[in-house]
Amino acid sequence: MLTGIIKAWLTRSFRPFLFERKQTNTLDYADLDGLGLYVHIPFCRSLCSFCPYCKVRYEKGLAEMYVQALHQEIALVGEGLPAKKTVTSLYFGGGTPALLVDDLKGIIDQLQEYFIISEGIGIELHPEDITVDTLQKLRTAGITMISIGVQSFDQSSLANLGRKGSKEELAAKVELASQAGFTVIDVDLIFAIPGQTAEILISDVDIAFAHGATQVSTYPFIDFTFADNRCKPLPESEKKAMLKALVDHCRGIGKQRTSVWTFANPGTGRYSSVTRESFLGFGVSATTLLWEQFKINTFSVEAYLKRIDSGELPTALILDFTKRQRGAYYLFWSAYLMELDPVRFEKTVGVPLMQMFGLELWLLEKLGLLFQKAGRYFLTDRAAYYYHYLEQAYTTAYIDKMWRILGKEAFPKEIRL
Ligand SMILES: C[S@@+](CC[C@H](N)C(=O)[O-])C[C@H]1O[C@@H](n2cnc3c(N)ncnc32)[C@H](O)[C@@H]1O
Ligand code: SF4
Numbered sequence: 001m002l003t004g005i006i007k008a009w010l011t012r013s014f015r016p017f018l019f020e021r022k023q024t025n026t027l028d029y030a031d032l033d034g035l036g037l038y039v040h041i042p043f044c045r046s047l048c049s050f051c052p053y054c055k056v057r058y059e060k061g062l063a064e065m066y067v068q069a070l071h072q073e074i075a076l077v078g079e080g081l082p083a084k085k086t087v088t089s090l091y092f093g094g095g096t097p098a099l100l101v102d103d104l105k106g107i108i109d110q111l112q113e114y115f116i117i118s119e120g121i122g123i124e125l126h127p128e129d130i131t132v133d134t135l136q137k138l139r140t141a142g143i144t145m146i147s148i149g150v151q152s153f154d155q156s157s158l159a160n161l162g163r164k165g166s167k168e169e170l171a172a173k174v175e176l177a178s179q180a181g182f183t184v185i186d187v188d189l190i191f192a193i194p195g196q197t198a199e200i201l202i203s204d205v206d207i208a209f210a211h212g213a214t215q216v217s218t219y220p221f222i223d224f225t226f227a228d229n230r231c232k233p234l235p236e237s238e239k240k241a242m243l244k245a246l247v248d249h250c251r252g253i254g255k256q257r258t259s260v261w262t263f264a265n266p267g268t269g270r271y272s273s274v275t276r277e278s279f280l281g282f283g284v285s286a287t288t289l290l291w292e293q294f295k296i297n298t299f300s301v302e303a304y305l306k307r308i309d310s311g312e313l314p315t316a317l318i319l320d321f322t323k324r325q326r327g328a329y330y331l332f333w334s335a336y337l338m339e340l341d342p343v344r345f346e347k348t349v350g351v352p353l354m355q356m357f358g359l360e361l362w363l364l365e366k367l368g369l370l371f372q373k374a375g376r377y378f379l380t381d382r383a384a385y386y387y388h389y390l391e392q393a394y395t396t397a398y399i400d401k402m403w404r405i406l407g408k409e410a411f412p413k414e415i416r417l
Helices: 002-011 060-078 097-114 132-141 155-161 167-178 198-210 236-252 301-309 323-337 342-349 353-366 381-408
Strands: 018-020 035-041 085-094 115-125 145-151 184-191 215-220 262-264 278-282 287-289 293-297 315-320 370-373 376-379 414-416
Touching (some): 035 097, 060 301, 097 115, 132 167, 145 155, 184 236, 323 353, 342 353
Parallel strands (some): 035 085, 184 215
Antiparallel strands (some): 018 315, 370 376
């Protein structure tokens, strides 16, 4: 309801976001700057009940075919380029991408035939991935940033999520990773797990930083309709209190709020995979966001392999944005980073920010949710709380629906959001 009203207001239309089954092998990205790259590796040792991401149990033969297909997809996308294209970053997400640690260098090398990666290469790690040998291989492959899915250092919170590990073991993994020479060490934490208190969350943040994290990401626990959660997230009022305690604590210990969900040591780099103004995604479920187009690959590994084998991109759905929809989407992801740059907005959307959203910005400033500094707009902490709430509503209304359908059907005819 809330997301529907905001969407209609910002886009000045009741027209839904219409994702349609379409096929094209031509992507218009050659002139986009600020482009990021994302590669999805869907394999996991075992599947966590709370996790909504596109993942399957690891099988050696399937993983080998997947890597071959990834190389073909990268070639299909990259071969049209007139010259090497500079991109900001490359992120490997999953799933558990380090299960393919010996294949990562080949994938990076191939991407570097087409792209110059200017800001770094990141990867998501499961704590079980963290060994001296794997860390060394990741460094050799050129990876500079890591994100470790700790979720919590508290054993009972972990058990409620269905994950194993003790505080000491997990802290030792973060410590080991922090000594391997990466520039960014992010630790993912989930909060509002049943039984968890603000004290436990704050202690989780402290343990992460004390053992070498440069950034901590704190995600509110979301109960996706297609997940199989034994425990349900804590109510909104408790989430709100935990978030406030978290923000106050992180400010108190001198950490910088670098997005709605992340806190970091001042001056360190940011780990942020798809919260970017445009990106190219490879692999199952990967999304691509270009000038006026949002594209989603099929979630089915089998369908992905088949499509690639026929020489075509594995696209499941494409959304062709109207100008205002593109502008609204731009606002949405910038709000996540808590800052909005009018120059970048105009460059990407093609319309001056004030012309499209002057009224909204004026109103948000008057309400104390936004302030201006050096030609940019910044969200206040109060606005970040509302955004947190909105983000969860958006996840439940849009992402949940989209991923639920795509998890069942490889190429649905259309999805209206
Ligand atoms: C692709 S996952 C995890 C990476 C790695 N495979 C692992 O399990 O450690 C990325 C992050 O999303 C977050 N996440 C997953 N499911 C979530 C949920 N239901 N609610 C909130 N955050 C979630 C977790 O913090 C997780 O580390
Ligand atoms: S949380 Fe990580 S390990 Fe668990 S299913 Fe999701 S991607 Fe796989």
